[in-house]
Amino acid sequence: MRATVFHGPRDMRVDHVPDAALSASTDALVRVTHACVCGSDLWPYRGELLIYGPPGGRTGHEFIGIVEAVGADVQTIRPGDAVVAPFAFSDGTCEFCNEGLHTSCLNGGYWGGQRDGGQGEAVRVPMADGTLVALPPDVDLGDDDLAARIAPLTDVVCTGHHAARSAGVSEGATVVVVGDGAVGLCGVLAAHRLGAERIIIMGRHENRLAVARGFGATDEVHERGPAAVARVHELTGGGAPHVLECVGTAAALDTAIAVARPGGTVGQVGVPSEAVDLMDAYNRNIALTGGVAPARAYLQELVEAVLAGSFDPSPVLDLVVPLADIAEGYAAMDERRAIKALVKVASA
């Protein structure tokens, strides 16, 4: 089959690799119809954090598709099912899965590297019952528009939701979102769904801010650095009780802490790629919550909401490329020509 392989910085290639195949009796084999390129995929692309291991590793952790086969012990997933995979697999039965923290599953793990990645024609899915969410029979992933509404659920929608939940966003809340990438935009969407009254997005790219407005942002802060912090304090009368940190750099976390009201909470879902100074958080009792999102915990609810038409995350996907051209998806995101790329892998 064909799958994307990390050959080195700025060198993502679609190679011929051994076909994905069932291995354990709890596996499912999923033929991928659509994948996405994640902001975190840009790290290995840029030679920074090698999340798929050394060159040779498979890439991609966001995919949806059709089940082709299942092992003998798979109970709830059947061949022919259209399915959504969260960006981590999990058994669904351990103490952490039972607590809704599927990314700490005792038997779980992540796609790519030595395993099949999402940016390929097929994926062996371990613990299929615990991992996959089956879509209703009438969902046709041959409909690219529908696929574009569902594909962001694999990661960014759940991650934005986790940021908002971790930051304690509820009805009537005032929320600041740091970052206007796909996750930040999904943070806006999540805060809006959870009933926030005021949602301030910090960002400078007009195309992204337009998406944010569509997702429910009420205010925009275009400034940078201390001026941006001052502007948020002015808008909020001294900082917001709920802040979503959706970038991961030390500068972004510093900003997230600085715009929080004393006693406030930062829901942090940007991967913390740099060491951070916690003195301001300490002095003002700002809590840092969040982490890698337990997407599987939220997936069923969010899939149902999308299928019911209650929200549409597809505007974060502003570029579609066929699998053969996935390198262009990476390049466009790297150069900020696109927010996020949908990769069309196969017809359903």
Place this chain on the structure above:
Amino acid sequence: MRATVFHGPRDMRVDHVPDAALSASTDALVRVTHACVCGSDLWPYRGELLIYGPPGGRTGHEFIGIVEAVGADVQTIRPGDAVVAPFAFSDGTCEFCNEGLHTSCLNGGYWGGQRDGGQGEAVRVPMADGTLVALPPDVDLGDDDLAARIAPLTDVVCTGHHAARSAGVSEGATVVVVGDGAVGLCGVLAAHRLGAERIIIMGRHENRLAVARGFGATDEVHERGPAAVARVHELTGGGAPHVLECVGTAAALDTAIAVARPGGTVGQVGVPSEAVDLMDAYNRNIALTGGVAPARAYLQELVEAVLAGSFDPSPVLDLVVPLADIAEGYAAMDERRAIKALVKVASA
């Protein structure tokens, strides 16, 4: 009057300074009977973080004493009252004081530096009604044993309590305390008061561990580094849901995060003096809460508990020095010959 002045690293001197005096109509003038040396006082002593400003600043933020005079607008505090001061002053009326976050008081501040410090004969106390807690008339601060039970309430008892509260400790909890200094020991005490069933202290000093046992510690981890983390994981079956970080170094915070169970909470009250790597916290959704303790929020309740005999924090004070010999208190703590020094300033 005489007061301790920071002259430079390892040079704390008791100097003659201008007498403390009422200034605003909301002030009280307090004659100090007892002060303490805080672990954070060792930072300027060691030339690290100059919490009292440049040389010339007054020192000390932990004191109890007798009110000598009050301004015209002071309502609840009267001359002759025995009082406890928290380590920060606050108006008691702003939005943050009303929320119990007195260390973020809009009009508040800290002792020492250009203000009177606690390690002197008298202190001008701003916003006396909001700041001070008056003791019942029968409390005699001339009783040094009683004073030693009350003096730790000014900071370390409230700080340990804040760590435990921030970490979500409740009835039946399993708790790890990182740090066997006075704050860590008070964290053990607080966890015990809040009903924790299992309290694991990480430390190596037998005299401190003996105090911890007296305060309710059920387990001790003497190892350091990765072996210590492994031992906690062994004792707890994979980490504790509640961790109290009572040191402030990057190594201590790393340890606190590492011994937490996925989804757990670290109540951080050690001043974060170094930048920290949050990747482990992110990967396992460990929340970092806490900060500078709003001592005033807890003080009334904890004073009443001490006076009722329900707990006794005085074992953290294992050295008593007269004000004239305060330098010896600093030296003994710096050299770990003492956990914490009580400074006897004047007879009540």
